[in-house]
Amino acid sequence: MFARAAVRALNSQPRLFSTTAARNTKVVVLGAGGGIGQPLSLLLKTDPLVTSLNLYDIRGAPGVAADVSHIDTPSEVQGFAADKLDEALDGVEVVVIPAGVPRKPGMTRDDLFNTNASIVRDLASAVGRVAPTAHILVISNPVNSTVPIVASTLAKAGVYNPARVFGVTTLDVVRAARFTAGLAGVHPNDTPVPVIGGHSGTTIVPLLSQSAHGKGIKGELYDKLIYRIQFGGDEVVQAKDGAGSATLSMAYAGATFANALFRGLNGEKGVVTPTFVESPLYKDQGIDFFSSNVELGVNGVEKIHPLGPLSAEEEKLLAACLPELKKNIERGRAFVESS
Numbered sequence: 001m002f003a004r005a006a007v008r009a010l011n012s013q014p015r016l017f018s019t020t021a022a023r024n025t026k027v028v029v030l031g032a033g034g035g036i037g038q039p040l041s042l043l044l045k046t047d048p049l050v051t052s053l054n055l056y057d058i059r060g061a062p063g064v065a066a067d068v069s070h071i072d073t074p075s076e077v078q079g080f081a082a083d084k085l086d087e088a089l090d091g092v093e094v095v096v097i098p099a100g101v102p103r104k105p106g107m108t109r110d111d112l113f114n115t116n117a118s119i120v121r122d123l124a125s126a127v128g129r130v131a132p133t134a135h136i137l138v139i140s141n142p143v144n145s146t147v148p149i150v151a152s153t154l155a156k157a158g159v160y161n162p163a164r165v166f167g168v169t170t171l172d173v174v175r176a177a178r179f180t181a182g183l184a185g186v187h188p189n190d191t192p193v194p195v196i197g198g199h200s201g202t203t204i205v206p207l208l209s210q211s212a213h214g215k216g217i218k219g220e221l222y223d224k225l226i227y228r229i230q231f232g233g234d235e236v237v238q239a240k241d242g243a244g245s246a247t248l249s250m251a252y253a254g255a256t257f258a259n260a261l262f263r264g265l266n267g268e269k270g271v272v273t274p275t276f277v278e279s280p281l282y283k284d285q286g287i288d289f290f291s292s293n294v295e296l297g298v299n300g301v302e303k304i305h306p307l308g309p310l311s312a313e314e315e316k317l318l319a320a321c322l323p324e325l326k327k328n329i330e331r332g333r334a335f336v337e338s339s
């Protein structure tokens with residue numbers, strides 16, 4: 001069904017579904033009935049590295065599970081109703097969280113905080129209790145705050161391991177490759193662009209200078225491309241006109257990141273992709289979470305790569321990113337502290 005690319009080297013564009021060997025992975029999707037949850041569950045059902053797929057939502061998951069379970073791949077699918085969260089989490093190794101409300105036109109991701117913070121905190125608390133060693137992939141927005149919420153919630157429960165909590169920023173990487181390829185007239189596979197920082201507006205920092213086809217894009221074209229990558233989410237929110245935000249491209253991005261993690265857990269070497277994790281890169285400025293190229297391995301985060309050389313424009317983008325990111329992280333932390 002999907003092109004299976006060879007093992008990817010550093011800085012190459014991650015693809016659905018690169019794999020080298022079979023492995024048993026038990027996965028749960030929390031929020032599986034939603035706009036992202038449904039197509040993401042479909043894609044995970046077709047991932048050869050997933051053997052068991054649990055689908056949970058406060059509404060609709062058993063129906064989605066019955067539907068997806070008919071797909072003729074080997075994995076076993078089970079649906080769980082609202083009161084069956086602990087059962088859904090039992091024995092899972094990877095937890096993917098797209099639960100929460102999406103934006104409407106005129107809203108920022110930060111405007112989702114009041115609703116999504118408690119949803120994510122409560123789900124993280126259940127993961128900490130039932131599946132404390134699971135890897136957690138956070139999709140729910142605002143990612144810049146929900147990842148610190150998950151980390152602080154697990155820390156409060158005494159089970160936080162920074163190597164196992166990931167904010168999924170892959171959609172920024174997917175957009176950067178797609179938009180750059182369009183401008184350069186080449187295949188997106190040949191235009192990987194590292195995207196660092198966070199996942200909202202100006203906290204999204206694409207490093208076009210590190211992309212073979214991106215580095216030649218200058219002037220007004222450069223400014224427009226950066227804006228489009230940073231505000232790609234708004235483009236979809238406006239086009240959907242009140243019906244939500246990116247779901248299908250996000251499901252693709254979520255499944256792509258999940259597959260990269262499964263491959264790392266499987267012992268594959270050289271699986272490197274940007275993700276928002278606890279990071280030493282800007283800790284000296286009080287910024288504990290940051291997205292950058294991360295090598296994924298048997299323990300989750302294996303190595304956080306240095307950023308590499310930045311252009312003068314990228315230094316400016318980063319300077320605009322850091323204070324906003326710091327504020328978003330602090331908001332997430334403070335929420336758990338006061339809970």
Ligand SMILES: NC(=O)C1=CN([C@@H]2O[C@H](COP(=O)(O)OP(=O)(O)OC[C@H]3O[C@@H](n4cnc5c(N)ncnc54)[C@H](O)[C@@H]3O)[C@@H](O)[C@H]2O)C=CC1
Nearest residue numbers: 031033034035036057058099100101102139140141171250
């Ligand atoms: N990280 C990223 O790049 C992206 C993140 N998102 C975010 O993903 C989230 C979900 O978006 P959509 O799927 O479009 O929204 P949606 O409203 O279609 O689906 C959300 C689902 O979460 C469920 N849910 C709510 N509370 C829950 C709980 N306590 N436990 C389990 N399930 C619960 C709902 O019943 C619903 O089925 C939003 O916060 C959105 O902003 C969206 C696109 C990209």
Ligand SMILES: O=C([O-])CC(=O)C(=O)O
Nearest residue numbers: 103171232233234245246
């Ligand atoms: O824009 C939104 O609200 C959803 C999202 O995170 C994205 O599409 O990147």
